[in-house]
Amino acid sequence: MNLFTRRHFLTQIGSFAGATYPAMMALGLLKSAPVHTMDWQGSGQGKKIIILGAGLTGMAAAYELAKLGYQCTILEARDRSGGRLFTARNGATTEETDNGKSTAVFSEGLYFNAGPSRIPHHHQLTLHYCKELGIPLEVYNNINEASYYFSEGKGKLANQKIRKREIHNDMRGYMSELLFKAIDSKQLDTTLSKEDAEKFLEYIRAEGGLNIDNLYKGTARRGYSELPGSGTKTGNYAAPHPLADMIGSGLANPEFFNVAEYAIELQMTMLQAVGGNDRIATELGKKVGRNIRYRTEVTSIKNGSEGVTITYTDNAGQHQLQGDYCICTIPLTVLSDIDHNFSSPVSRAIDKTAYIQCGKIGMQFRRRFWEEDEMIYGGITHTNNLLYQIFYPSNDYLGKKGMLIGYYNFNDRAKQVGDMSYAEREKLAYEKGMLVHPQYEKEYEQKAFSVSWHKTKFSMGGWAIYSDEERKSLYSHLLQPEKQVYFAGEHLSYLNGWMAGAFESARSVVTALHARVSDQRIAYPKVS
Missing domain, CATH: 1.20.1440.240 (de novo design (two linked rop proteins))
Structure with missing residues (x-):
């Protein structure tokens, strides 16, 4: 049987030297985030654009449209921007459909990224915006051979942590x-x-x-x-x-397959925003914040022959807003329950697109025992139980206190954990975490904050998932404008779950809308 040929084993081998983002750029170890510019000709002529959602896609679209002379209004159901780009720090809140609200109580300066936490070195558009917005980056240690595998069950090596x-x-x-x-x-x-x-x-x-x-x-x-x-x-x-x-x-077994580390998105070098990834949303918000209306929950989207009418509610009651065009970035799981007059193919795509179930919990410890006792600086421990993953922080090494992501799970594990109360999730993370790190008993400060994204209000899922067939059917219908409404978000990219997907979709829609308004034949090029 012909299992090996030249073609099978002639592959490229490369490595990156770890350094901060500016140092890597100065040394020529990382490209300066080159991306295609958005210097389109023509003016938006003051056209009114209603953007639904102040996540990365919505804010990036408003940011680019403002440069072209459009008037943008962003309606955001939450009391903050960023959407699923959410860094949990002291005072942060979340609200789930059956658990109500929860507020984080952490020591000042401690945080964890409850949403996107990693930036691949080749996601050039994300790096571009970080650079343009002046956001400092640091290395995110995604792969650490000093972290553990823990297999709970039977066998000579089971129920013990192994490097x-x-x-x-x-x-x-x-x-x-x-x-x-x-x-x-x-x-x-x-x-x-x-x-x-x-x-x-x-x-x-x-x-x-x-x-x-x-x-x-x-x-x-x-x-x-x-x-x-x-x-x-x-x-x-x-x-x-x-x-x-x-x-x-x-x-x-599959929980311990190493193939995830081979995925190009997870290869080193990875990066993160210094002080929490929500800084990306914060800095974008400074550019477009005056156009955001918070705590405005959209209840109806109606296309007309000349424009679009959005009905929303806020603390003062129900209102209507009319615009020439609308960019809808609302997650499809949420959009499915909003009244609209979209065509049958589009409505079906909205209703049938699935989102992954996933959840995280952040836990505060009085001592960074994983560093002091076990020489673990960043990286991930994998288990086969409900925790699935324990993440170690890639910041503030050798600091006094620290935060672990006590679990990060998906699919069935996330469903089981998501069905628990906040207190039950904390208890699970503590007891199962103790199997790997007995130091929990002395060092855990009883401060935890969990987010189950598939139960979180205004999100109802981690990120969109498609089969190849669904890309041809459901996905394709959402790539085209529905009269005056354009759909955008990570769910309309091949970078699902990544910030780059949100940014790429925003630029693509801005280009398409501007081409229509200015009557130009322009298209957003792909980044090689």
């Missing part, structure tokens, strides 16, 4: 050993010449850390049982975990 580097290197070593044997004994037809096959075997030997007999017996890569030091202290590394024990303990 990721141990599992990763042991698995890589055993796979390399097996592959080396198969190729060396010609049990696999690689279609390689003898010379190329020998080079490939040499690569496998190095990649897996095989010994002189081409066997995997462990290396220093997996960590030391006794660290090297001065004098004659050479250091010792423990014997590798047996392959059967890793598999039998569930450490080869």
Whole structure:
């Protein structure tokens, strides 16, 4: 069987040096966020644009439209901007459909990103806006081999925390050993010449850390049982975990697949806004804030032959607002319950598009024990229980207090946890977190704040998800304007769940609307 060819293994290998965003740019290690400009010709002639939602898409659209001479009014149901770009700090509030309101009570200066927390280095448009708005960035340590795998269940390695580097290197070593044997004994037809096959075997030997007999017996890569030091202290590394024990303990199950770290969106270097990602929303809000009407809940969207009429409610009652055009960024799960006169294909797309269920909890600790005791600086611990992931902060290293994201889960796990009360979620995060970090008992300060996005009012989901077939059917109907209404948001991009998706959609819609108003043939180009 032909499993290996030149095409299979000739891949590019690269790495980034960790540094702050300005330093990386100065050293030429990161591009200066080049993006296509929005310097379109023509004027909006004062046309009135009603934008529904003051999330990233809505504010970015208003920001760009204002440059072109449009009058924008943004209606936002919440009392803050940003939408799902939400950093929870002291005094932050959330409201869920069956849990009511919750207010965060954290020490001053502590926070966690309850919404988007990471910026991939190649999301150039997000970086562009950070640069244009003067938002300082810092490295987000997404991948950390010092963090843990914790498999709750049966098996010799179950119910104990194991450094990721141990599992990763042991698995890589055993796979390399097996592959080396198969190729060396010609049990696999690689279609390689003898010379190329020998080079490939040499690569496998190095990649897996095989010994002189081409066997995997462990290396220093997996960590030391006794660290090297001065004098004659050479250091010792423990014997590798047996392959059967890793598999039998569930450490080869989907929860522990390493493929997520291979995804281009999660490859290093990743970045975050210094002080919380809500700074992106805050700085955008400074540009367009005078046009935002907060606590205005849209109840009706009606297209007319010459314009659009929006009905909304606020503390003073019900009102109507008329505009020439409307840009609707409301999540489709929320829009589905709003009265409208859209066509049947558009209505069906709104009603049928699904959003992922997901949730996070932030927990405050009096001491950063993960750094002081366990040498974990950033990164993620993975479990197979309801927590799924524990995130360690990538800021304020060696500070006095700290915040952990006690869980970040999706789908069925998120549903189960989302059905709990706020107090029950905190109890779950504490008890399951104790299995990994017994320090919780002494260091946890009983300060937690959880968000289940699929139950959060005005969001009702984490981000849109589509099958390939739904991209052709549901998705495609929302890419075109519905008379005077344009739809926009991360749900109308191929960057679902990322801030870049919101920004790309905003620019695309601004271009389409301006082309229509100014009677130009212009199109927003794709970023390569």
